[in-house]
Amino acid sequence: MESEPTAELIRAQLRRLRLAAELTQEDFGKLVHFSGSQISAIELGQRPFDRLFLKRADEVLNSDGLLLGLLRIAELHGQPNWLRPWLDAERAARQLRCYHPTLVPGLLQTEHYARAVIRADDLLSDDEVERRLAVRMERQAILTRPDPPMLVAVIEEATLRRADESFRGIMTQQVSHLLDCVKRGGVLVHVIPADASVHVGHAGPITLARGVEGEWLGHLENHVGGTTIDRDDEIATLLARWEGVRSVALPKGQSEVLMKEVMESWTI
Missing domain, CATH: 3.30.870 (Endonuclease; Chain A)
Incomplete structure (x- = not known):
């Protein structure tokens, strides 16, 4: 589940964490079983992300569950x-x-x-x-x-x-x-x-x-x-x-x- 502007924040944090880890989109993609072009599309908002992807990203980037946590907050705030x-x-x-x-x-x-x-x-x-x-x-x-x-x-x-x-x-x-x-x-x-x-x-x-x-x-x-x-x-x-x-x-x-x-x- 993605919702703006939270999805935009998640994508921005993903890119920030990837760059801080000194990983190219291609290198990061290999670690999370995606292609470099797929990572680019996710960061640009052209491709959706899901919980499994964010979980893998948190593990690879050692972000202490930040990305998945942002998604959880969005889900709670997105309640009726x-x-x-x-x-x-x-x-x-x-x-x-x-x-x-x-x-x-x-x-x-x-x-x-x-x-x-x-x-x-x-x-x-x-x-x-x-x-x-x-x-x-x-x-x-x-x-x-x-x-x-x-x-x-x-x-x-x-x-x-x-x-x-x-x-x-x-x-x-x-x-x-x-x-x-x-x-x-x-x-x-x-x-x-x-x-x-x-x-x-x-x-x-x-x-x-x-x-x-x-x-x-x-x-x-x-x-x-x-x-x-x-x-x-x-x-x-x-x-x-x-x-x-x-x-x-x-x-x-x-x-x-x-x-x-x-x-x-x-x-x-």
């Missing part, structure tokens, strides 16, 4: 208007609460699971799938920064068990990742057992963020977009709905035991 307020709230949050009735929350998805979920939309091209995947993975960086928010996620047992033979490997990796996140700290995962009764969360996903001043924001998504919620009465409703969802989930220890049982059931 309805999502930008929530991305800002997510990055600034001190606490996050996530529930989805049918999916693992995006902040806890593995790359393979996320790609499968995004690719389920037949309207998306392969390039768009990879662009959305990159953005989703980049958003997860908030969980590994020096001052991460506390993330509390509620997941349905049925979501964890949704694994036919072709999807079982992905789900095994996904559940293992959830357990690793919990073990690392800063993340709590509570599982709603399959025998739980109908509850308020079945009405749809709930995501909440608490800022540094203690204020709450909510986010609701649907098939065509999403909305960031900030009105006090609506936030009060979402917090009450969250408590309703959380109340039917298992405690932390029992949730971990259940996740391990799910994985073990696939190896029998």
Whole structure:
């Protein structure tokens, strides 16, 4: 994904780094498996670049991920208007609460699971799938920064068990990742057992963020977009709905035991 003026900045930085490394376009092209004319076309904006090319360029030019980082920033800033307020709230949050009735929350998805979920939309091209995947993975960086928010996620047992033979490997990796996140700290995962009764969360996903001043924001998504919620009465409703969802989930220890049982059931 390229967007002006960020693409122009990336091309300028690419040329600057190449010249600083005292590499001709031909020499640099050989190192990244391109011809000299292709490198010239990329630097002049006559040929598009992709993530793989920028990754190779960063490695060859010892640029510490600069080029790929610029692309990631462009991808985040290129998000639709309805999502930008929530991305800002997510990055600034001190606490996050996530529930989805049918999916693992995006902040806890593995790359393979996320790609499968995004690719389920037949309207998306392969390039768009990879662009959305990159953005989703980049958003997860908030969980590994020096001052991460506390993330509390509620997941349905049925979501964890949704694994036919072709999807079982992905789900095994996904559940293992959830357990690793919990073990690392800063993340709590509570599982709603399959025998739980109908509850308020079945009405749809709930995501909440608490800022540094203690204020709450909510986010609701649907098939065509999403909305960031900030009105006090609506936030009060979402917090009450969250408590309703959380109340039917298992405690932390029992949730971990259940996740391990799910994985073990696939190896029998």
